[in-house]
Structures are given as C-alpha cells and as structure tokens.
Amino acid sequence: MDTDLVRAEYTPATTYLNTASSGLLPARAADAMRDAIVAMTEGRPIDSLFTDVEEARAAFARIAGVPVTRVATGASVALYTGLIAAALPEGAEVLVAEGEFSSTINPFHVRGDLKVRTVPLEGLAEAVRPGTALVAVSAAQSADGRIADLTDLRTATRAHGARLYIDASQAAGWFPLAEHAAAADYVASVAFKWLTCPRGAVFFIAPGDDRSFEALTPVFGGWVAGERPWDSCYGPVTELARSARRFDETPGLVAYAGARRSLALIEKLGPQDIRAHDLALADRFRAGLASLGHEPIPSPGSPIVSVPELGVRQQRLHEAGIELSNRAGNLRASFHLYNTPHDVDRLLDALSA
Missing domain, CATH: 3.40.640.10 (Type I PLP-dependent aspartate aminotransferase-like (Major domain))
Structure with a gap:
C-alpha cells in the first residue's frame, strides 16, 4: 500500500480507531x-x-x-x-x-x-x-x-x-x-x-x-x-x-x-493491500490485549476488535485523544488504512495505565 499517498490524503487530528462508526474523508473527496x-x-x-x-x-x-x-x-x-x-x-x-x-x-x-x-x-x-x-x-x-x-x-x-x-x-x-x-x-x-x-x-x-x-x-x-x-x-x-x-x-x-x-x-490503494494492513494492526492489538490480560470477542480475520467490559473507558480515551466506540459495554476498536502500529501501541499504553 502506498503509505505516502495515504498520509497525503488522510490527516487525522486524533488517534482515530473508529472506522466502524465512520471513516475519515480523504482530501480529494473534501475538495470535490x-x-x-x-x-x-x-x-x-x-x-x-x-x-x-x-x-x-x-x-x-x-x-x-x-x-x-x-x-x-x-x-x-x-x-x-x-x-x-x-x-x-x-x-x-x-x-x-x-x-x-x-x-x-x-x-x-x-x-x-x-x-x-x-x-x-x-x-x-x-x-x-x-x-x-x-x-x-x-x-x-x-x-x-x-x-x-x-x-x-x-x-x-x-x-x-x-x-x-x-x-x-x-x-x-x-x-x-x-x-x-x-x-x-x-x-x-x-x-x-x-x-x-x-x-x-x-x-x-x-x-x-x-x-x-x-x-x-x-x-x-x-x-x-x-x-x-x-x-x-x-x-x-x-x-x-x-x-x-x-x-x-x-x-x-x-x-x-x-x-x-x-x-x-x-x-x-487496492482492497487486498488495505485488508493486509488492517488485519495486521488488529492482530497487533489482539496480541497486546492478551499481554494485558484482556480477551476480545473472537473475530478472526476482522479489523474490528471488541473488548468486553471496557466500554466504560471510551469517554476517558476520548478525552485523551483516542477515538473508539462503546457498543453494549464493549470497547470497539476498528483499524483502517490511515492507522499505524503507533496508533495501536498508544491505545494499549492507555489501557494499561
């Protein structure tokens, strides 16, 4: 995937891990x-x-x-x-x-x-x-x-x-x-x-x-x-x-x-390349959750990861500049093409604090 093109088109002002709610607009769409x-x-x-x-x-x-x-x-x-x-x-x-x-x-x-x-x-x-x-x-x-x-x-x-x-x-x-x-x-x-x-x-x-x-x-x-x-x-x-x-x-x-x-x-950018990128980030998050003692709802092969009982932390994460969703008490993270390993690690650090 062309990461330079991604960075030129998508400019998140937060650690945005909420594509399952709404994706970020690329610059070319906003201009049009x-x-x-x-x-x-x-x-x-x-x-x-x-x-x-x-x-x-x-x-x-x-x-x-x-x-x-x-x-x-x-x-x-x-x-x-x-x-x-x-x-x-x-x-x-x-x-x-x-x-x-x-x-x-x-x-x-x-x-x-x-x-x-x-x-x-x-x-x-x-x-x-x-x-x-x-x-x-x-x-x-x-x-x-x-x-x-x-x-x-x-x-x-x-x-x-x-x-x-x-x-x-x-x-x-x-x-x-x-x-x-x-x-x-x-x-x-x-x-x-x-x-x-x-x-x-x-x-x-x-x-x-x-x-x-x-x-x-x-x-x-x-x-x-x-x-x-x-x-x-x-x-x-x-x-x-x-x-x-x-x-x-x-x-x-x-x-x-x-x-x-x-x-x-x-x-x-190519949906296949996007898929590989998204799933790699989701798997990184799942591995980090395991090290923290949390078990997400099983969703293999998906870039959406929901963690039971952590939904109550959504507001505090929002205040820290990390955007996710609270769905039925679960903290839902969703990883997409404009996200990076640093975004995953920042979320894990916030959850471990």
Missing part, C-alpha cells in the same frame, strides 16, 4: 465536495455532478466484482432492505442473526406478516431449511466484527431455494467482497465507513438473474428510475431503466461528488 457547494452557491451548472454518480457506481461495481448494470445508488441501506421486504410473499420466512444491525433486518419485522427467525450467527447456515425464503446477514457484524461464513450460507441457501441478502457496510473496502457479491441475490452497503466516502452514498447490487430482477418492484422509484431520466420528470415513468438504475434513489449530488474521489482512491 467544496467545489460542488461553491458551484451551487454561485449558480453555476452542476451537470457534472450527475457524472460523479455514474463514476461512483462504476467504481463500486469494480470493487464488488459485479457488472455495473447490477448496481443502484441511494442513501440508505434500510431503504433497500425495505425494497426486498416488499417483494416477499405473505408468511415468508426470513432468517437473521442475533444482534444483527437494525437497518439490515427491521423492515422485515415491521411488515408484520413475515416470519422472522433469529439464530446465532455461527449457526446461520445450518438453520436454513425448506421454506426459508431469505437469509439476511452482515458480512461483518457491526457490534464485534465477527465475519459471516458467506460461502457456507450461499451453499445452504441454494440447497433450499432461499435467497441471500448481504449487508456489506462493515466490509466493503477491506473485505474480499468480489469473492461473494456476484453470487449473492442482493447486496447493500453504505460507503461512509471502510470506503471512506461521505455520508449519503449507498450502493445496492440487484439480482443477476432476470426472474429475480423483475420480481423486485421499484416501489420508491422516481424520475431517476426511468430509462431516460430527463424524459421521465412528469407523470408516471413510462419506461423503467433496464438496469439496476431502476432502483436508484434521487442522489445527494454533493455526497457522490466526494464518493467518486474516495472510491478512486480505494481502488488505487
């Missing part, structure tokens, strides 16, 4: 967003901002290893969960993991006529059974970084005729998403965490087979869902986009101006 706001302030044309949306869509497709025609853009994972929930028949069984992030599962609950079954993450694949319509799971759990076995899940869902919905919000940017996204039925991901985009940019990967694609009704589709958006501004949309763009939400243009530049940087 400022330019967009100035253009809007001065009344200059902003047509180029729609180009930013398309470039961001294409970059995410490359990172996920899917055709760009399968990628929609929006602003909320919950919206796309709701889209999937709306397509399920009454009484359908949805299988989810205990403690799953709300945006990934809540729309299934609020429908009221679906059977939502909850099991431990480690037993998710074994719990798929005849009659299971959908499995919804985060590739990496928000609370503690545990990684779902997506290979086993895909095997199990195919064996029982179920569909697989992956929330990649805590994975895209460091996780080998391209190994799994193409085979999933649906994938949704925010981009403001490990992809270091602004808040307001979300991507959705629609089904790759025609039957499943057509079964997903774009219930919130507006003018941007048309095959020719600028000809779809008035009255009902007469021709939906033939690609996943039919599932687009009207974009927050300033967010996508930044997202285009952030995703280009992630591509240049």
Whole structure:
C-alpha cells in the first residue's frame, strides 16, 4: 500500500480507531465536495455532478466484482432492505442473526406478516431449511466484527431455494467482497465507513438473474428510475431503466461528488493491500490485549476488535485523544488504512495505565 499517498490524503487530528462508526474523508473527496457547494452557491451548472454518480457506481461495481448494470445508488441501506421486504410473499420466512444491525433486518419485522427467525450467527447456515425464503446477514457484524461464513450460507441457501441478502457496510473496502457479491441475490452497503466516502452514498447490487430482477418492484422509484431520466420528470415513468438504475434513489449530488474521489482512491490503494494492513494492526492489538490480560470477542480475520467490559473507558480515551466506540459495554476498536502500529501501541499504553 502506498503509505505516502495515504498520509497525503488522510490527516487525522486524533488517534482515530473508529472506522466502524465512520471513516475519515480523504482530501480529494473534501475538495470535490467544496467545489460542488461553491458551484451551487454561485449558480453555476452542476451537470457534472450527475457524472460523479455514474463514476461512483462504476467504481463500486469494480470493487464488488459485479457488472455495473447490477448496481443502484441511494442513501440508505434500510431503504433497500425495505425494497426486498416488499417483494416477499405473505408468511415468508426470513432468517437473521442475533444482534444483527437494525437497518439490515427491521423492515422485515415491521411488515408484520413475515416470519422472522433469529439464530446465532455461527449457526446461520445450518438453520436454513425448506421454506426459508431469505437469509439476511452482515458480512461483518457491526457490534464485534465477527465475519459471516458467506460461502457456507450461499451453499445452504441454494440447497433450499432461499435467497441471500448481504449487508456489506462493515466490509466493503477491506473485505474480499468480489469473492461473494456476484453470487449473492442482493447486496447493500453504505460507503461512509471502510470506503471512506461521505455520508449519503449507498450502493445496492440487484439480482443477476432476470426472474429475480423483475420480481423486485421499484416501489420508491422516481424520475431517476426511468430509462431516460430527463424524459421521465412528469407523470408516471413510462419506461423503467433496464438496469439496476431502476432502483436508484434521487442522489445527494454533493455526497457522490466526494464518493467518486474516495472510491478512486480505494481502488488505487487496492482492497487486498488495505485488508493486509488492517488485519495486521488488529492482530497487533489482539496480541497486546492478551499481554494485558484482556480477551476480545473472537473475530478472526476482522479489523474490528471488541473488548468486553471496557466500554466504560471510551469517554476517558476520548478525552485523551483516542477515538473508539462503546457498543453494549464493549470497547470497539476498528483499524483502517490511515492507522499505524503507533496508533495501536498508544491505545494499549492507555489501557494499561
């Protein structure tokens, strides 16, 4: 990984170990967003901002290893969960993991006529059974970084005729998403965490087979869902986009101006190299915790490390200039491309004090 490029683009003012909450913006994204706001302030044309949306869509497709025609853009994972929930028949069984992030599962609950079954993450694949319509799971759990076995899940869902919905919000940017996204039925991901985009940019990967694609009704589709958006501004949309763009939400243009530049940087740095860097730091932290007598929640192969009972120290660490999260009493550290071994050691020193 090009560390000089990282240092030029990311300038944390703290020991920032909280990417699982929100990633740092690179300088190029912040500059693009400022330019967009100035253009809007001065009344200059902003047509180029729609180009930013398309470039961001294409970059995410490359990172996920899917055709760009399968990628929609929006602003909320919950919206796309709701889209999937709306397509399920009454009484359908949805299988989810205990403690799953709300945006990934809540729309299934609020429908009221679906059977939502909850099991431990480690037993998710074994719990798929005849009659299971959908499995919804985060590739990496928000609370503690545990990684779902997506290979086993895909095997199990195919064996029982179920569909697989992956929330990649805590994975895209460091996780080998391209190994799994193409085979999933649906994938949704925010981009403001490990992809270091602004808040307001979300991507959705629609089904790759025609039957499943057509079964997903774009219930919130507006003018941007048309095959020719600028000809779809008035009255009902007469021709939906033939690609996943039919599932687009009207974009927050300033967010996508930044997202285009952030995703280009992630591509240049390389998700594989980012993964190696992140996991090395997380393993360094786990080893240091062991020497201090602390045992984190097991999350091998994840850059998210949660330590039981240490969440109470989050405020004191914040006051010392070290940013982490308190999740359900656990101290959650998350290591990303702009972090260094020195950051890990500073946190360990603070915990030992």
